[in-house]
Amino acid sequence: MSVFYERFERHDHAEGIKxxxxxxxxxxxxGLVHRxxxxxxxxLGIQDRTIAVSPVGCSVFLYYYLxxxxxxxxxxxxxxxxxxxKLSNPDSVVVSYQGDGDLASIGLTEILxxxxxxxxxxxxxxxxxxxxxxxxxxxxxxxxxxKTTTSPYGRDASMGQPLKMAExxxxxxxxxxxxRVALFDAKQRVRASKAVKKGLKLQAxxxxxxxxxxxxxxxxxxxMGAEEAERWVKEKMVPVFPLGVKKDVxxxxxxxxxxxxTYETGAVLEAIDARETxxxxxxxxxxxxxxxxxxLGLKFAGSGGDGAQTAAMLMVHxxxxxxxxxxxxxxxxxxxxxxxxxxxxxxxxxxxLSPDVPSPHALVAxxxxxxxxxxxxxxxxxxxxxxxxxxxxxxxxxxxxxxxGVPLSEIAAELGQPLVKNVVAIGALxxxxxxxxxxxxxxxxxxxxxxxxxxxxVNAEAFARGARAVERGWGRAG
Amino acid sequence: MAHVDVRExxxxxxxxxxxxxxxxxxxxxxxxxxxxDINELSGLVPIVLSLDACNGCGLCAEACPEPYGLExxxxxxxxxxxxxxxxxxxxxxxxxxxxxxxxxxxRPLVVKGTHASAIGALxxxxxxxFGYPITPSTEGAELMAxxxxxxxxxxxxxxxxxxxxxxxxxxxxxxxxxxxxxxxxGFSLMLxxxxxxxxxxxxxVFVNVMRAGPGLGNIGPEQSDLKLVCRGLGHGSTHAIxxxxxxxxxxxxxxxxxxxxxxxxxxxxxxxxxxxxGQMTGKVELPRALVKPGLPGWAVSGDAAHRGxxxxxxLLREADQEAHNLHLFDKYARMTAAEQRAEELRCEDADTVxxxxxxxxxxxAGAVTALRAEGVRVGLFRPQTVWPxxxxxxxxxxxxxxxxxxxxxxxxxxxxxxxxxxxxxxAGGEVPIAHVRRHGGILPSQREIADGVRKAVAGRGVTx
Ligand code: SF4
Ligand code: SF4
Ligand code: SF4
Numbered sequence: 001m002s003v004f005y006e007r008f009e010r011h012d013h014a015e016g017i018k019x020x021x022x023x024x025x026x027x028x029x030x031g032l033v034h035r036x037x038x039x040x041x042x043x044l045g046i047q048d049r050t051i052a053v054s055p056v057g058c059s060v061f062l063y064y065y066l067x068x069x070x071x072x073x074x075x076x077x078x079x080x081x082x083x084x085x086k087l088s089n090p091d092s093v094v095v096s097y098q099g100d101g102d103l104a105s106i107g108l109t110e111i112l113x114x115x116x117x118x119x120x121x122x123x124x125x126x127x128x129x130x131x132x133x134x135x136x137x138x139x140x141x142x143x144x145x146x147k148t149t150t151s152p153y154g155r156d157a158s159m160g161q162p163l164k165m166a167e168x169x170x171x172x173x174x175x176x177x178x179x180r181v182a183l184f185d186a187k188q189r190v191r192a193s194k195a196v197k198k199g200l201k202l203q204a205x206x207x208x209x210x211x212x213x214x215x216x217x218x219x220x221x222x223x224m225g226a227e228e229a230e231r232w233v234k235e236k237m238v239p240v241f242p243l244g245v246k247k248d249v250x251x252x253x254x255x256x257x258x259x260x261x262t263y264e265t266g267a268v269l270e271a272i273d274a275r276e277t278x279x280x281x282x283x284x285x286x287x288x289x290x291x292x293x294x295x296l297g298l299k300f301a302g303s304g305g306d307g308a309q310t311a312a313m314l315m316v317h318x319x320x321x322x323x324x325x326x327x328x329x330x331x332x333x334x335x336x337x338x339x340x341x342x343x344x345x346x347x348x349x350x351x352x353l354s355p356d357v358p359s360p361h362a363l364v365a366x367x368x369x370x371x372x373x374x375x376x377x378x379x380x381x382x383x384x385x386x387x388x389x390x391x392x393x394x395x396x397x398x399x400x401x402x403x404x405g406v407p408l409s410e411i412a413a414e415l416g417q418p419l420v421k422n423v424v425a426i427g428a429l430x431x432x433x434x435x436x437x438x439x440x441x442x443x444x445x446x447x448x449x450x451x452x453x454x455x456x457x458v459n460a461e462a463f464a465r466g467a468r469a470v471e472r473g474w475g476r477a478g
Numbered sequence: 479m480a481h482v483d484v485r486e487x488x489x490x491x492x493x494x495x496x497x498x499x500x501x502x503x504x505x506x507x508x509x510x511x512x513x514x515d516i517n518e519l520s521g522l523v524p525i526v527l528s529l530d531a532c533n534g535c536g537l538c539a540e541a542c543p544e545p546y547g548l549e550x551x552x553x554x555x556x557x558x559x560x561x562x563x564x565x566x567x568x569x570x571x572x573x574x575x576x577x578x579x580x581x582x583x584x585r586p587l588v589v590k591g592t593h594a595s596a597i598g599a600l601x602x603x604x605x606x607x608f609g610y611p612i613t614p615s616t617e618g619a620e621l622m623a624x625x626x627x628x629x630x631x632x633x634x635x636x637x638x639x640x641x642x643x644x645x646x647x648x649x650x651x652x653x654x655x656x657x658x659x660x661x662x663x664g665f666s667l668m669l670x671x672x673x674x675x676x677x678x679x680x681x682x683v684f685v686n687v688m689r690a691g692p693g694l695g696n697i698g699p700e701q702s703d704l705k706l707v708c709r710g711l712g713h714g715s716t717h718a719i720x721x722x723x724x725x726x727x728x729x730x731x732x733x734x735x736x737x738x739x740x741x742x743x744x745x746x747x748x749x750x751x752x753x754x755x756g757q758m759t760g761k762v763e764l765p766r767a768l769v770k771p772g773l774p775g776w777a778v779s780g781d782a783a784h785r786g787x788x789x790x791x792x793l794l795r796e797a798d799q800e801a802h803n804l805h806l807f808d809k810y811a812r813m814t815a816a817e818q819r820a821e822e823l824r825c826e827d828a829d830t831v832x833x834x835x836x837x838x839x840x841x842x843a844g845a846v847t848a849l850r851a852e853g854v855r856v857g858l859f860r861p862q863t864v865w866p867x868x869x870x871x872x873x874x875x876x877x878x879x880x881x882x883x884x885x886x887x888x889x890x891x892x893x894x895x896x897x898x899x900x901x902x903x904x905a906g907g908e909v910p911i912a913h914v915r916r917h918g919g920i921l922p923s924q925r926e927i928a929d930g931v932r933k934a935v936a937g938r939g940v941t942x
Contacts, residue, residue, distance in 0.1 A: 027499070027500055049780040053648075063790065069778045071790070072788070085652050089779060092779065113636070355760075355840055
């Protein structure tokens with residue numbers, strides 16, 4: 001029994017006899033299950049790999065007893081804690097030790113999903129049909145008719161039927177081994193000990209997730225002696241919770257290989273798409289505009305499929321490649337699902353301060369509602385560029401704002417590629433404003449289409465046609 | 479080979495016997511009877527053995543739930559339970575230190591705030607992500623799902639935020655770097671776990687992309703959780719450093735910093751971003767080095783060196799709990815002394831100090847720049863840590879200033895932190911405090927902030 005600590009130092013600082021005896025009530029089943037764990041760990045030679053996760057419940061102090069790695073979990077969360085440990089330390093053998101309130105009530109979500117993931121873990125579920133730690137309340141596994149402090153007249157069907165966890169777990173695809181055992185006589189105890197050991201072995205060998213339910217005695221809250229409690233489990237619990245193997249596919253199961261984290265710089269840089277080469281610059285610093293200052297605000301607005309966000313991103317990339325600062329804020333949420341989609345872009349010589357664009361220097365509107373909504377906010381001297389293919393009568397714009405209608409959709413359709421109308425728009429925007437040289441944007445397009453080079457041609461053409469469709473010049477007195 | 483002829487017989491350690499009778503039930507030969515005398519040490523009544531008929535089958539010992547109650551031993555065995563020496567005090571092994579691996583120069587990334595944060599986490603050595611989708615934080619999780627497999631990490635979409643935070647507890651307990659992305663209602667669900675993490679002293683990083691509440695609210699940006707993350711992380715005695723980024727660049731930098739601080743103090747760290755910043759794309763420079771994490775000595779693991787470690791937040795004896803809490807308070811005091819961070823813009827001669835963090839601070843920066851052009855002597859003080867509040871840097875400004883204008887997208891949560899900090903520093907009530915606030919997913923605009931400052935300067939105090 002070497003896996004038990006020689007002295008239980010954590011049990012009330014091992015004062016008096018506490019260094020050698022458990023905190024459990026006389027006859028409690030937990031002590032036996034602890035012993036099966038200790039024996040299994042020793043026999044399998046896995047002491048230096050084992051982590052036990054203690055639950056909330058009477059066995060919250062499992063860590064007093066076994067000389068293995070320990071972590072103590074919040075109520076019901078032991079399988080989640082176990083999973084987190086296992087995934088980050090795959091060589092470990094992690095035991096989630098839980099009672100019925102913990103596992104079958106408050107922690108039902110955690111156990112079901114951990115089981116269904118199938119990650120090799122060993123769950124030991126001690127079902128004694130009652131809440132022990134909090135003083136004898138109804139558990140999800142309390143029997144019909146059983147009196148508890150919260151079912152003082154006996155549990156009836158209106159309080160729910162006892163939850164048969166082993167059967168429930170056996171329904172899932174994830175677990176490789178599910179068995180229900182008991183402790184009420186010598187034969188059952190041998191089976192219980194074997195089942196606990198098998199559950200651990202399956203994890204140690206990387207086979208998969210196991211679940212062992214143990215019908216245990218809680219003499220205290222049954223208000224019985226241990227021997228009577230053993231009989232109660234045998235005669236009352238077993239008919240509701242039949243013993244035996246509920247699922248066992250362990251002979252053919254295998255979890256497969258684990259990943260090993262890499263921190264290698266090449267791998268990390270590739271993953272985050274970092275490029276060591278500097279972007280080529282084509283512009284002479286911050287664009288010359290009639291507005292002066294160090295910042296420019298642009299707004300792109302349309303409906304979901306118009307490509308307003310992509311157009312905005314092209315401009316941000318262009319600005320950053322030119323050594324400037326830039327930001328893009330998309331509209332998002334329900335509005336972006338088929339409704340209007342708009343984007344604020346700010347470009348600054350050194351640093352963008354306020355990133356929103358309440359009055360843009362240039363607006364690109366892909367449809368009439370967008371022009372109606374944002375046209376009035378365009379800054380004096382700015383431009384409102386819109387898709388003349390779909391907006392016949394431009395909305396009245398503030399004085400001093402230049403309206404630039406370009407048949408974006410028609411040009412894109414002529415190119416046989418309706419999706420490039422946003423690139424036509426960028427061409428027109430640059431043509432009209434000269435914010436950046438064409439090469440700046442063409443370089444961004446090539447960069448974005450690195451993996452689909454066939455599309456570069458049509459995009460470049462879209463850009464060129466957009467640029468040709470407009471006359472250079474910001475706002476005109478109107 | 480010596481053969482022990484005499485079969486082993488049960489030996490009872492009376493002080494460890496609880497008299498439950500399970501052994502009696504197991505013995506077919508009637509060797510075990512209920513006792514009558516109370517054991518002085520245990521206060522219980524142990525059973526009595528009379529082994530004349532005993533065949534040494536061992537079934538009684540098999541039935542005993544006490545590890546040291548009843549054991550089978552040869553006749554010569556005279557083991558004295560009380561003689562077991564106390565265990566030597568466990569000393570955790572030394573940390574395997576983190577390594578910083580230099581990165582080559584790379585051109586700036588152009589990424590949104592959540593992605594910048596995810597990249598920061600990867601560069602900080604985080605390889606274990608647990609989360610639950612919630613707008614507007616989800617893109618961060620999505621990028622982790624995309625990138626972690628290539629880096630040998632694990633990504634789990636948990637069944638709930640509750641499960642996610644507990645998976646983090648497991649991974650952090652193993653000494654690994656783990657994080658999550660969430661947003662206000664999701665963070666509320668994680669609070670139980672955060673309290674346990676603080677109690678068990680486990681380092682974890684929470685990027686909370688805050689949105690408008692209460693309840694489901696909406697997915698617009700709000701600084702709705704500042705009070706929660708500064709004051710409400712558990713049922714008392716909890717704190718975490720709260721970093722408040724304002725740019726995609728700071729989303730990366732502060733996420734990396736969050737891991738460093740989390741491990742330095744063994745405590746969760748919250749990166750409190752708002753929905754706007756999460757979605758905002760900007761220019762992001764990569765750091766000079768990435769982190770290859772080591773393994774802290776306190777990590778739980780089964781090997782003999784680490785086996786004595788325990789992660790738990792339960793301390794049954796009140797005196798133990800109090801001692802632990804005092805230890806935590808000492809840690810919070812160290813954080814408060816060492817980790818205050820803030821940025822100042824044009825504060826040098828400001829008689830109006832605007833205080834704002836997160837995206838509203840950028841709107842405020844715009845307003846300050848515009849007001850300066852009008853000749854208003856205004857500056858921006860931007861807390862980069864909301865807890866601890868950077869009061870040390872603010873005090874000299876406050877002593878010079880005539881007023882403070884707090885700008886925020888919440889119901890005064892930042893202002894409360896400011897007022898508390900000033901009050902504790904003995905500077906409460908020294909200067910009038912006005913504010914500009916928006917709610918419900920709307921950020922204060924540059925114009926509203928400038929108007930608010932003008933009103934405050936004109937002595938018309940509080941703006942709605
Ligand atoms: S209350 Fe029940 S389950 Fe808890 S220790 Fe006592 S007997 Fe065991
Ligand atoms: S060893 Fe067998 S016969 Fe002897 S006391 Fe124990 S159960 Fe009875
Ligand atoms: S089973 Fe163990 S604790 Fe119970 S009466 Fe027998 S020796 Fe004592």
